[in-house]
Amino acid sequence: MVKPKIAPSMLSSDFANLASEAERMLQCGADWLHMDIMVCFHQITSIITLYHMCSNPHMITLIGALQDGAYLDCHLMVTNPLDYVEPLGEAGASGFTFHVEVSKDNWQELIQRIKSKGMKPGVALKPKTPVEEVYPLVEDENPVEMVLVMTVEPGFGGQKFMPETMEKVRALRKKYPSLDIEVDGGLGPSTIDIAASAGANCIVAGSSVFGAPEPAQVISLMRKSVDEAQKISC
Numbered sequence: 001m002v003k004p005k006i007a008p009s010m011l012s013s014d015f016a017n018l019a020s021e022a023e024r025m026l027q028c029g030a031d032w033l034h035m036d037i038m039v040c041f042h043q044i045t046s047i048i049t050l051y052h053m054c055s056n057p058h059m060i061t062l063i064g065a066l067q068d069g070a071y072l073d074c075h076l077m078v079t080n081p082l083d084y085v086e087p088l089g090e091a092g093a094s095g096f097t098f099h100v101e102v103s104k105d106n107w108q109e110l111i112q113r114i115k116s117k118g119m120k121p122g123v124a125l126k127p128k129t130p131v132e133e134v135y136p137l138v139e140d141e142n143p144v145e146m147v148l149v150m151t152v153e154p155g156f157g158g159q160k161f162m163p164e165t166m167e168k169v170r171a172l173r174k175k176y177p178s179l180d181i182e183v184d185g186g187l188g189p190s191t192i193d194i195a196a197s198a199g200a201n202c203i204v205a206g207s208s209v210f211g212a213p214e215p216a217q218v219i220s221l222m223r224k225s226v227d228e229a230q231k232i233s234c
């Protein structure tokens with residue numbers, strides 16, 4: 001039976017108060033803090049600035065230092081994840097999840113380097129990427145330890161959950177009963193049961209948690225949903 005891990009996405013937090021937002025989420029019962037690291041090409045300078053702030057390894061160091069022991073679940077939406085292994089390892093990242101679409105030629109080297117920096121390797125796939133593409137990475141003798149199934153197109157918070165991606169979660173759970181399977185995008189009280197019953201146990205949620213009057217209630221509801229679904233499947 002896999003354990004629920006509820007991971008608020010800091011992309012939806014108040015960036016001007018990142019450290020206290022992280023603290024608030026941990027007090028509300030978050031297991032992990034999800035950190036989206038991406039390179040954006042928006043024309044609006046302020047958006048570039050904000051994204052770079054969240055993506056910057058220094059921010060990860062800051063949160064890691066202030067929230068000693070917090071699990072920093074880093075999701076790399078970049079085309080060159082290898083370049084980020086060293087800085088994120090030094091910054092104190094806990095999980096390092098790269099996208100399979102950009103790592104076809106170097107995933108074995110990536111996994112090995114991520115582990116050598118003491119981080120947990122994960123692989124992510126976009127909604128249209130076939131699930132079979134991650135099987136070799138889970139079955140390798142030096143495997144990834146988590147698969148992140150994107151439930152929206154990567155890039156922004158606040159998008160609508162894509163239920164068709166659940167087929168991939170079901171296939172993964174059937175094949176790998178004890179694997180950590182993460183879902184990311186559009187998760188909240190109205191979609192958690194679909195994802196949990198498909199077999200997801202690591203739940204990323206940005207707008208539904210940060211936008212809630214009582215984030216602790218949303219976190220607890222999502223944890224219960226995963227727990228219930230896991231009990232039924234055992």
Ligand code: DX5
Binds near residue numbers: 010011012153159187
């Ligand atoms: C989207 C990011 C997500 C995002 C989720 O590309 O990977 O982590 O912050 O936000 P919500 O939960 O609002 O869809």
Ligand code: ZN
Binds near residue numbers: 009035036075184204
């Ligand atoms: Zn993410």
